[in-house]
Amino acid sequence: MSASAVSPSIVGAEQFLQPLTPSQLLRIEGELIGELPLAIAALRFTPAHFDAKAFERLRIPAPDTLAKAVDKRRAEYLAARLCARRALAANAIEGLPWTAEGERCPQWPGGCIGALTHSQGFAAAAVAAGSRLSALGIDAEGWIHSDRADRLAAMILCDSELDHWRELPELARGAWLTRVFSAKESLYKALYPRVKRPFYFHDAIADFDPTRPSRFTLALVKSLDAHHPDGFSVEVRALDFDRGVLTLIALPA
Ligand SMILES: CC(C)(COP(=O)(O)OP(=O)(O)OC[C@H]1O[C@@H](n2cnc3c(N)ncnc32)[C@H](O)[C@@H]1OP(=O)(O)O)[C@@H](O)C(=O)NCCC(=O)NCCS
Missing domain, CATH: 3.90.470 (Ribosomal Protein L22; Chain A)
Known part of the structure; x- marks a missing residue:
């Protein structure tokens, strides 16, 4: 549109x-x-x-x-x-x-x-x-720079995401963490109106191709309800801008 x-x-x-x-x-x-x-x-x-x-x-x-x-x-x-x-x-x-x-x-x-x-x-x-669509989430986050990234990573990332994150070149870690953080907040905004219950950063996991940081998937790792079971997955679109990243999740009707 x-x-x-x-x-x-x-x-x-x-x-x-x-x-x-x-x-x-x-x-x-x-x-x-x-x-x-x-x-x-x-x-x-x-x-x-x-x-x-x-x-x-x-x-x-x-x-x-x-x-x-x-x-x-x-x-x-x-x-x-x-x-x-x-x-x-x-x-x-x-x-x-x-x-x-x-x-x-x-x-x-x-x-x-x-x-x-x-x-x-x-x-x-x-x-x-x-x-046309059944759920929307949008979120802007300022870049998380490396010193903060080290402190925040365990709060935002699941264990397997953390393993992957630690293998990234140091310079790429802040940007990767910012994108996943923003994506998880977008997921929350998209799904909360449907599930009407809080859920947390460790309840979803990103499948990320570092060569294509603008599109990735997020999948639930626990069931939120019958319509949003463990494994329910969404596509995330991410756009870098000067101060940070903007992510968007849109689910079909
Ligand atoms: C609700 C939350 C996602 C908002 O994100 P944020 O980065 O703090 O703030 P943003 O400026 O991007 O967004 C704020 C807007 O989110 C919207 N929002 C707040 N709670 C919401 C909810 N439960 N569902 C949908 N949208 C919500 C509101 O419109 C709010 O703006 P407003 O107060 O002016 O109306 C965040 O505060 C939060 O509680 N996060 C923890 C839960 C979470 O993210 N879990 C991860 C799941 S994988």
């Missing part, structure tokens, strides 16, 4: 927002979306330039949960909702996602499904018609 730019007049009028460049949008369209029937809208944002009146100006309601939030949280919330509104519009739906009380998982209007991410001053929403 398409990678969408939030209206240039909106972005131009708000100091805390920056558009993606046409070539960044093209890369999202070509390398991430491809033939998939979904829309992605994305933006950059700078929390230091955020002001609270932006909610009113942009006609996005601020939920009570943001009342005491710091500007970084308000800015990322707002940037992600602008992306959601744009990605819904690309599916011919007017509206915004909402979050039920006590939940973190967004609900989508008009029979759509979708997912949000905001990280490293980058926000994105992926949205599709529920008749």
Whole structure:
């Protein structure tokens, strides 16, 4: 389908927002979306330039949960909702996602499904018609550099992934770990709305070809329910950008 730019007049009028460049949008369209029937809208944002009146100006309601939030949280919330509104519009739906009380998982209007991410001053929403796709996950992560990678690897990777990771050239380890980390977060966002239960980094394992880091699979290593048994596997699409990686998981209807 398409990678969408939030209206240039909106972005131009708000100091805390920056558009993606046409070539960044093209890369999202070509390398991430491809033939998939979904829309992605994305933006950059700078929390230091955020002001609270932006909610009113942009006609996005601020939920009570943001009342005491710091500007970084308000800015990322707002940037992600602008992306959601744009990605819904690309599916011919007017509206915004909402979050039920006590939940973190967004609900989508008009029979759509979708997912949000905001990280490293980058926000994105992926949205599709529920008749075309049954689950979507999207996640942006900043590059995990080698010193942090050594500390985080055992938390993110299963034992066999760890063995493989330790065999990689030292310089490649941070990027590999970042991609798997982001992919597992995308998997969580894609499957949580279906299984309605938490699951953890060691519950899925990546099958990774280091020569093709932009496409790999993730498979569950434990059953989440009858529809998502041990071995259930999904394709991950990954796109490197300057500050990190963006991963996408889309399951057919
Ligand atoms: C929920 C989680 C995946 C979010 O990822 P993150 O990198 O922290 O944050 P991102 O900015 O990329 O995404 C945040 C968005 O995720 C969405 N989200 C949060 N919980 C969600 C859930 N249970 N299901 C689907 N989407 C969810 C929300 O839209 C949220 O944005 P919002 O608060 O503005 O609405 C992460 O915080 C988490 O709990 N991870 C542990 C579980 C996990 O990843 N297990 C791995 C399984 S293999």
